Amino acid sequence: xxxxxxxxxxxxxxxxxxxxxxxxxxxxxxxxxxxxxxxxxxxxxxxxxxxxxxxxxxxxxxxxxxxxxxxxxxxxxxxxxxxxxxxxxxxxxxxxxxxxxxxxxxxxxxxxxxxxxxxxxxxxxxxxxxxxxxxxxxxxxxxxxxxxxxxxxxxxxxxxxxxxxxxxxxxxxxxxxxxxxxxxxxxxxxxxxxxxxxxxxxxxxxxxxxxxxxxxxxxxxxxxxxxxxxxxxxxxxxxxxxxxxxxxxxxxxxxxxxxxxxxxxxxxxxxxxxxxxxxxxxxxxxxxxxxxxxxxxxxxxxxxxxxxxxxxxxxxxxxxxxxxxxxxxxxxxxxxxxxxxxxxxxxxxxxxxxxxxxxxxxxxxxxxxxxxxx
Numbered sequence: 509x510x511x512x513x514x515x516x517x518x519x520x521x522x523x524x525x526x527x528x529x530x531x532x533x534x535x536x537x538x539x540x541x542x543x544x545x546x547x548x549x550x551x552x553x554x555x556x557x558x559x560x561x562x563x564x565x566x567x568x569x570x571x572x573x574x575x576x577x578x579x580x581x582x583x584x585x586x587x588x589x590x591x592x593x594x595x596x597x598x599x600x601x602x603x604x605x606x607x608x609x610x611x612x613x614x615x616x617x618x619x620x621x622x623x624x625x626x627x628x629x630x631x632x633x634x635x636x637x638x639x640x641x642x643x644x645x646x647x648x649x650x651x652x653x654x655x656x657x658x659x660x661x662x663x664x665x666x667x668x669x670x671x672x673x674x675x676x677x678x679x680x681x682x683x684x685x686x687x688x689x690x691x692x693x694x695x696x697x698x699x700x701x702x703x704x705x706x707x708x709x710x711x712x713x714x715x716x717x718x719x720x721x722x723x724x725x726x727x728x729x730x731x732x733x734x735x736x737x738x739x740x741x742x743x744x745x746x747x748x749x750x751x752x753x754x755x756x757x758x759x760x761x762x763x764x765x766x767x768x769x770x771x772x773x774x775x776x777x778x779x780x781x782x783x784x785x786x787x788x789x790x791x792x793x794x795x796x797x798x799x800x801x802x803x804x805x806x807x808x809x810x811x812x813x814x815x816x817x818x819x820x821x822x823x824x825x826x827x828x829x830x831x832x833x834x835x836x837x838x839x840x841x842x843x844x845x846x847x848x849x850x851x852x853x854x855x856x857x858x859x860x861x862x863x864x865x866x867x868x869x870x871x872x873x874x875x876x877x878x879x880x881x882x
Contacts, residue, residue, distance in 0.1 A: 528574055532564050532581055554586045555603045579612035586619040587636065589650070601632045608639055615644035615667055622650040637661060645670040652717075655694045668700045673718065674709035695719045726793075727754045753793045786814035794824040797849075812841035816848050825852035 523531075557563065561582060565575035575581060585607065616639060640661045646668055652675070697703070698719040705727040706720065728749070797815075819826065826849040831842060846853075 525574055528571070529578055532561065532575065532578065554584060555600055555607065557603070576610065579610060579614045582607055582611040583614045584617045584619075585636075587621070587632070589620060589622040589633070597632070601635065604632045604635050608635065611639075611642075613642070616642045617645040618643050619647040620650060622654060624651065624654075633657075640664050641666055643668050645672075647672040647674075649674050651675070652694075655696060658696055662696050663699045665697065665700050667702065668697070669702050670705040671697060671700070671703055672707040672709070674707075693717055693719050697721075722749060724751060725749060726751050728752060749791070751793055752791055753795050786811075786818050789818055789822075791818070791822045792824055794822060795826065796828045797826050798830040812838075812845060815845055819845075819848050827852060828855040829853055830857040 561575055564581075565572040587604070618636075618639075620636075637658075637660070641664055643665055644667050646665075648671075694717060696718075698721065701721055701724065703721055703724060706725050707729040708718075709729075829845070829849055831845065842858075846856075
């Protein structure tokens with residue numbers, strides 16, 4: 509039997525350390541859970557040694573050396589805080605301490621999940637919270653009743669810039685009761701003075717529940733139900749967000765309604781209610797505006813009027829505009845919006861029903877006057 513040629517080099521061994529490092533970072537990103545825009549309920553803990561970056565260090569000695577000397581590979585932490593048996597808990601604590609030590613002093617992206625109200629005695633709770641000053645991104649998916657246990661972190665989240673809060677899907681009814689019992693709100697994030705991006709999902713009355721540094725937020729995403737948002741002060745909070753450049757407000761309804769989406773808001777409701785919401789806002793930093801309507805609705809033109817008023821009131825410079833409105837909306841309304849944004853517009857997308865109309869003629873005339881990308 510012929511012996512294998514040991515002089516032949518594995519192709520991966522020919523790659524330099526920088527290239528391998530980039531590949532490893534990509535592997536870690538692919539194996540990491542969803543974050544800011546994620547709607548998945550699947551939980552895959554980063555303490556699973558069958559996943560990156562753990563498995564990368566098990567290939568060969570050279571790869572292990574690179575993995576252990578690259579702290580950025582160990583900065584994404586996704587952890588489940590539900591109950592563990594004693595033997596599993598000790599192993600998890602060992603892996604977590606090892607993971608955190610390998611991240612050195614780098615900023616961390618932390619995802620915390622729990623479907624129950626976990627206890628302080630959770631074995632790895634103290635180890636995880638000891639790194640709170642390094643948390644740059646936090647996705648927290650726990651029952652409202654569990655936030656009290658995190659209260660010692662108040663004032664110690666200095667590096668937090670991205671925050672995504674959502675409630676476990678299995679506890680919605682209990683969450684409503686928890687909200688009703690809250691008297692002073694949750695102050696955990698009140699002093700996060702570097703917070704720039706905020707996402708709230710499945711949370712009624714978010715401004716009344718969470719004390720947040722609203723004034724500094726630049727990117728906002730809210731996902732709640734229409735029956736709750738109509739009574740919420742969150743929309744009124746948007747009025748004072750002078751640095752807000754991107755905002756999405758998504759409301760779910762029991763019955764199907766026309767959908768209007770904005771880069772400033774995304775709301776499923778009748779044209780009148782959306783128009784009323786727009787009348788509350790002043791967004792001077794707004795750059796991108798999207799307006800999408802799935803079905804025919806009454807009072808479409810009232811919505812157009814409020815869009816124009818928002819642009820004038822905010823004195824914002826719209827760079828990109830997407831008008832995917834139902835074809836029944838008046839051409840005059842579309843053209844009037846185009847006239848408002850023509851001076852600053854760089855990109856435009858229109859509904860197919862308007863592409864062979866006077867709107868397109870008006871657009872082509874304005875393209876000749878500037879360099880709008882269609």
